[in-house]
Amino acid sequence: MKTQEFFNLLEEHQDKTLQFEYATNRYVAANYHITEVKHITVESVDCGSQADQWNETIVQLWESPAEILKTKHMSVLKALSILKKVGIMKAYDLESEIKFEYSNSKFHTAQLFVNDFKTKDSQLFIELGVEKTDCKAKELCGVPEKIVDALEKTKEKVEACCSPTGNCC
Template sequence: MKVKEFINMLDQHKGKELMFSYQQDKLVGANYHLTEVKNVQFDTTDCGGKTNFWEETHFQLWESPEEIEKRTYMTTDKILSILNRVDGIKPLKKETELKFEYGNEDFTTAVMPVRELEWDQNRLYVSLFSEETKCKAKDQCCIEEEEIEAEACCETSNCC
């Protein structure tokens, strides 16, 4: 999901509580805050020698230990006001992929894309998911979707 798509959804669902799930049946606590907006650039070289460049935007969610008993969630209006403030200081890159950074004592901090958005009369639900790592040079490293023998691959590949 692009940043602009997320902002449009917030705008369409003004006044609703904004809730995030980070695993099946696991919600970010109502005590969360949007603590940082990151314009992130990746400038990489994969194992096949190909260079890659892309940008993403990360929204960092943090649960305040001082508000552990809080039961109402931040609203879409509050998030929009934070994003408008941020955009006035450092422009949001609205065409980039949006990911959320989150972790707690039971869940290792991860950067997760949006799987889906759902809503009801009072809430907007953002379902996040953890991505698996991938080899970007599968075609050069002879890595297939199915498991293969590493020795055979290494004989024909520059990656091993």
């Protein structure tokens, strides 16, 4: 989800509480705070020697141990005001992907994508998820999408590509 799309969603549901589902049926506790917003520019080179650049907005969620018994989640309105204040101090790239950084004692620190959202009664649920790593240069490096089906046909090509003198890896 783009940053602007997320802000539009919050604007539409200002009267609700904001909850995050970080894994199937696992939710960020009501004692969460928005502790940091990162405006990230990623500059990368993939294994096919292709350069790329993009921006990301990363919102960090943290559960306060001092508020462990808290039962009411942050309102969408409060979250929106925090994010607007950040935008005044440091402008957003509204076309950048928005991610949420989160962890707890049972879940490793991860940057999670917005997969979907749903509303129920007075609640807005943001459904987060991980995205698996991938090779961006599959075609260039001769790595087929279905590697099991094509392994024998491409084994020599992949080995040549990934050799010290190859163009990939």
